[in-house]
Amino acid sequence: MNGIIADNLVKVFPTPDGTEKRAVDQMTFHVPKGEIFGLLGPNGAGKTTTLRMLCGLITPTGGRAIINGYDVAQNPMAVKQSIGFLTANTGLYQRLSVRDILIYFARLHGMSKPEAKDRATELCELLNMQDFASLRCGSLSTGQKQRCNIARSLVADPPALILDEPTLGLDVLSNQIMLNFIREQRDAGKTIILSTHYLDEAQSLCDKIGLIHEGKILIQGTLKQLQDHSGQDRLTNIFLQLVHNLPPPGSLSPGSLPSRKLAHGEFSVQGGPSDTAPQTDSLTTHAPDDPA
Amino acid sequence: MNISRIKTVYVKEMIDLLRDRRTLIATIVVPVVLYPVLMLFSVQAASVQSGKVAADRISVGILHEQDQTTCTTLLSQEKPPTDKTEDFTPLIDLVDWVIVPNLEDAVKSRKVNCALTVLPTEQTAPLTQQVSLRIYVQRDQLRSRSAATRIEDALIGIAQNRVRDRLAQLNVDRKTINPIVIQQTNLTTSSSILGLILPLLLILITVTSAIYPAIDLTAGEHERGTLETLMVCPVPIIELVLGKFMTVVSIALLGATLNLASVAATVYFGGLTDILNATGGPGGAGDTFPLSVIPIILLALIPFAVLTSALLMAVCGFARSFKEAQNYITPVIMAVLVPGMIANMPGTQLQGAMLVLPVGNMVLLLRDLLSGAELHLSQYLMVLGSTCLYAGGAVALATQTYGREVVLFSDTASMRSLLRRNLFRKRDFPSVALASLYVACLFPAWFYLQNIMQKQADGQMVHILKLTAIAMPLAFVLIPGVLLWYWKINIPKTLALSLPSPRYWFAAVLIGSSMWVVGAEVFAFQEMFLPIPQALIDSQAPLEKTLAEQPLWLILLFIAVIPAVTEELLFRGFLLSSLRQNCRPWVAMILVAGIFALFHFLVYRFAITFILGMALVWLCWQSRSIWPAVLAHFLNNALAVIRSRTPQVNEMLNIDMEATHLPATVILGGLAILALGLWLARKPASGAQATE
Numbered sequence A: 001m002n003g004i005i006a007d008n009l010v011k012v013f014p015t016p017d018g019t020e021k022r023a024v025d026q027m028t029f030h031v032p033k034g035e036i037f038g039l040l041g042p043n044g045a046g047k048t049t050t051l052r053m054l055c056g057l058i059t060p061t062g063g064r065a066i067i068n069g070y071d072v073a074q075n076p077m078a079v080k081q082s083i084g085f086l087t088a089n090t091g092l093y094q095r096l097s098v099r100d101i102l103i104y105f106a107r108l109h110g111m112s113k114p115e116a117k118d119r120a121t122e123l124c125e126l127l128n129m130q131d132f133a134s135l136r137c138g139s140l141s142t143g144q145k146q147r148c149n150i151a152r153s154l155v156a157d158p159p160a161l162i163l164d165e166p167t168l169g170l171d172v173l174s175n176q177i178m179l180n181f182i183r184e185q186r187d188a189g190k191t192i193i194l195s196t197h198y199l200d201e202a203q204s205l206c207d208k209i210g211l212i213h214e215g216k217i218l219i220q221g222t223l224k225q226l227q228d229h230s231g232q233d234r235l236t237n238i239f240l241q242l243v244h245n246l247p248p249p250g251s252l253s254p255g256s257l258p259s260r261k262l263a264h265g266e267f268s269v270q271g272g273p274s275d276t277a278p279q280t281d282s283l284t285t286h287a288p289d290d291p292a
Numbered sequence B: 001m002n003i004s005r006i007k008t009v010y011v012k013e014m015i016d017l018l019r020d021r022r023t024l025i026a027t028i029v030v031p032v033v034l035y036p037v038l039m040l041f042s043v044q045a046a047s048v049q050s051g052k053v054a055a056d057r058i059s060v061g062i063l064h065e066q067d068q069t070t071c072t073t074l075l076s077q078e079k080p081p082t083d084k085t086e087d088f089t090p091l092i093d094l095v096d097w098v099i100v101p102n103l104e105d106a107v108k109s110r111k112v113n114c115a116l117t118v119l120p121t122e123q124t125a126p127l128t129q130q131v132s133l134r135i136y137v138q139r140d141q142l143r144s145r146s147a148a149t150r151i152e153d154a155l156i157g158i159a160q161n162r163v164r165d166r167l168a169q170l171n172v173d174r175k176t177i178n179p180i181v182i183q184q185t186n187l188t189t190s191s192s193i194l195g196l197i198l199p200l201l202l203i204l205i206t207v208t209s210a211i212y213p214a215i216d217l218t219a220g221e222h223e224r225g226t227l228e229t230l231m232v233c234p235v236p237i238i239e240l241v242l243g244k245f246m247t248v249v250s251i252a253l254l255g256a257t258l259n260l261a262s263v264a265a266t267v268y269f270g271g272l273t274d275i276l277n278a279t280g281g282p283g284g285a286g287d288t289f290p291l292s293v294i295p296i297i298l299l300a301l302i303p304f305a306v307l308t309s310a311l312l313m314a315v316c317g318f319a320r321s322f323k324e325a326q327n328y329i330t331p332v333i334m335a336v337l338v339p340g341m342i343a344n345m346p347g348t349q350l351q352g353a354m355l356v357l358p359v360g361n362m363v364l365l366l367r368d369l370l371s372g373a374e375l376h377l378s379q380y381l382m383v384l385g386s387t388c389l390y391a392g393g394a395v396a397l398a399t400q401t402y403g404r405e406v407v408l409f410s411d412t413a414s415m416r417s418l419l420r421r422n423l424f425r426k427r428d429f430p431s432v433a434l435a436s437l438y439v440a441c442l443f444p445a446w447f448y449l450q451n452i453m454q455k456q457a458d459g460q461m462v463h464i465l466k467l468t469a470i471a472m473p474l475a476f477v478l479i480p481g482v483l484l485w486y487w488k489i490n491i492p493k494t495l496a497l498s499l500p501s502p503r504y505w506f507a508a509v510l511i512g513s514s515m516w517v518v519g520a521e522v523f524a525f526q527e528m529f530l531p532i533p534q535a536l537i538d539s540q541a542p543l544e545k546t547l548a549e550q551p552l553w554l555i556l557l558f559i560a561v562i563p564a565v566t567e568e569l570l571f572r573g574f575l576l577s578s579l580r581q582n583c584r585p586w587v588a589m590i591l592v593a594g595i596f597a598l599f600h601f602l603v604y605r606f607a608i609t610f611i612l613g614m615a616l617v618w619l620c621w622q623s624r625s626i627w628p629a630v631l632a633h634f635l636n637n638a639l640a641v642i643r644s645r646t647p648q649v650n651e652m653l654n655i656d657m658e659a660t661h662l663p664a665t666v667i668l669g670g671l672a673i674l675a676l677g678l679w680l681a682r683k684p685a686s687g688a689q690a691t692e
Helices: A047-055 A076-081 A098-108 A113-126 A142-153 A172-187 A199-205 A223-230 A235-245 A266-271 B003-018 B021-055 B065-075 B103-108 B142-170 B190-217 B219-224 B227-231 B237-269 B272-280 B293-316 B322-344 B360-371 B377-401 B405-409 B413-417 B432-456 B461-486 B502-526 B534-539 B541-549 B552-582 B585-598 B603-623 B627-645 B647-652 B664-680
Strands: A004-014 A020-031 A036-040 A062-067 A083-087 A160-164 A191-196 A208-213 A216-221 B058-062 B095-099 B114-119 B132-136
Touching: A004 A047, A020 A036, A020 A047, A020 A062, A020 A191, A020 A208, A020 A216, A036 A047, A036 A199, A047 A062, A047 A083, A047 A160, A047 A191, A076 A083, A083 A142, A083 B227, A098 A113, A098 A142, A098 B003, A113 A142, A142 A172, A160 A172, A172 A191, A172 A199, A191 A199, A199 A235, A208 A223, A208 A235, A216 A223, A216 A235, A223 A235, B003 B021, B003 B190, B003 B237, B021 B142, B021 B190, B021 B237, B058 B065, B058 B103, B058 B142, B065 B095, B065 B114, B065 B142, B103 B114, B103 B132, B114 B142, B132 B142, B190 B219, B190 B237, B190 B293, B190 B322, B190 B360, B219 B227, B219 B322, B227 B237, B237 B293, B237 B377, B293 B322, B293 B360, B293 B377, B322 B360, B360 B377, B377 B432, B377 B585, B377 B603, B432 B461, B432 B552, B461 B541, B461 B552, B502 B603, B502 B627, B502 B664, B534 B541, B541 B552, B541 B627, B552 B585, B552 B603, B552 B627, B585 B603, B603 B627, B603 B664, B627 B647
Parallel strands: A036 A191, A036 A208, A083 A160, A160 A191, B058 B095, B058 B114
Antiparallel strands: A004 A020, A004 A062, A208 A216, B114 B132
């Protein structure tokens, strides 16, 4: 079966005090071929852990992940062959040229030397990198590095792309490169899952959205479905409403929700001006943009 | 294992590293330029310094003018030695007398180099008159020591002259009081002096050359944010680690080779020989650096480079930044330095416990190679074999730490989770890392334990056997058992405790009862090029005596039952089951048999224990049960005991104990039985295919 499936994924981490933390709890979703699924949530919600389990970078404590028909636990190499992985802060080998890096990763994906060279040339043309293809990565600009990274993730022409916070910390131009890339890949029929906490970006990019909080998916569906279900217009408000309607998970009480992470503006920067902040009683005194 | 992918990783890492200025400086510039320069400089500085001190004026403390007069009179009688009449400066001209109230304090406070006092003596006839002096010297101070030696030398010369004069007066031949004349020929060569410093230097260079690449290829990837993308590639971690690991080994060896080459060149062309000779004593003719040992030294350094590189990679694999890695590396360097320094102490020999001391044995091997000492094959085997074993353990550890999720993504607390039992998943078999690490640690421990037991038992063979009977189950079964339990590993499966089908029992009886024939013939063959020294044969006498004296059941328990059960559980159980999952059958079998043979610590028994080990591994591999191997091992050892106790058995088989070879009938019969046994075990047990 094509696409990406997470089936009751669970990940438990040990904590320094000897207890355990359920970073991901019973996560279930399905991303059909040719769609973009956005995993949205604040920092520490479990987005990155989920994506790492999908890539086979970490072993799930429970549940299954299936990518392009391969079970990650049973057939990790086939899964790794069918995914491209990218994050905003992925590094490059400073002393290798763009071409060297592309050839290296192509070879690691099982291509022969001539195939790898051809693929590198092809990607350099596709992403318009001929001018700096033979320069060492240490001397490239951020945008050029971003393009090189994108090329690297596409080196094996994978059917699925896993993008962990692909735009985090990027400047406007690099951000634009990344967003265009994601749309083009979707149009080319690839299955894409991305995590972000920029809700606006998700709103404009994703076919389906899953809102996650404390390791659990609160709700998933198209933007329209989410809006209809909650009666709220903006993703920020939908998210906050969902969190507040939940029975208090752990020690979290509704009053303490706009915690340091939320109050620092992950939602507010991209989430619109403060006058659109949720007007529910419990949040008026702790609106996300409230400097307090 | 995909060799081409490992090569891809290797080539990329080599290019990446060699493009880095820091690697070039640490690996090429430092060993090629800095060390020889430092060496020349320090040797020259030392020789200049000691030469200067030897010619300097000296200040001598004295209590009063009367003593000064006595001493001056005495010293003024100094004459130039017969072989050095030109440029002779009498010591008296170089002495500055200083009158001080307290001689000891004056020397201690370095007001004077040394001090002299004249002790009261009886006034007798001129021919028997004696002057008695006391020199105060602080021997740990170069200047004080040198001053005292110069005064002593001068006084000895004067005394000898007086003796000569007195003997002439008495008409006595000098030979009367000199019945023995001793001459010394100094065989110190520049390479034997180098042998004192170069091994430790080479080992340090190998380690330091490996440090930077080891950090760069592990923690460096982490810090640059490239590790995650690498781990997402469809390449098994072991291949990534091997590629990187080979890079680190290459760079370490490159550093060592360049350093050795530049030291050799310094000695060969740079006149270091003269300087070393000047400080270390006269060298013999044709005293040059022994170029022929360089390839042997480099070969010997390979397993050492493997060991340190793997150790460094394993340690750096835990670090997430350069800084963190540097903190982790300090203890590794200490761990390398301390045994290296122990071995480098004067008088240490490459024997006994030193043979298996990690790092230390390599220092001694290199030292002996350089000084031209004759080395025995068993010494090479023990040093290289044990180093390979330690290296194997370290490589296994490196593959285990590299890319582990706790190391990749978590905070420092996660390090503890590596050892937290409640976080372990149940597994059927131990990892190669766990098994090989335990075996690598057990190897020197078992060697030392045997030495301790021999001392404890005070040469009483029965006590040694009894102590071994306690230690073997502990070290070979109990501790691995606890490890397996702690790591939640299926003990019955790992130790292959299930019962086999009857076919394998038969095979075990046949193999176990015929292996001694192969053993005897291998010994006979080996005798041609590796004769057993008489001392070793003699040392076996107490054992033979004990075997004959003690009750048979006790001897069978000590020699046959306990070793058969415990060694099989460790080697064919614990170790084989870990390798079985990760290696090709032949590689696993050869490794297990080789390590089994190495654990017998005797080069003469290596071949025979290796062959026995192969047969036992084969039995265990095919039957998927430990028991046939235990039975065969028991029979093999029991037959040896019985043959040594009851000569009738040998007579029955027409075996002449003095003859080199067994009778042809026995050989053919034994081989036929063995072949039948191996043939019976030719098919793997049902279910074996499915799980492999």
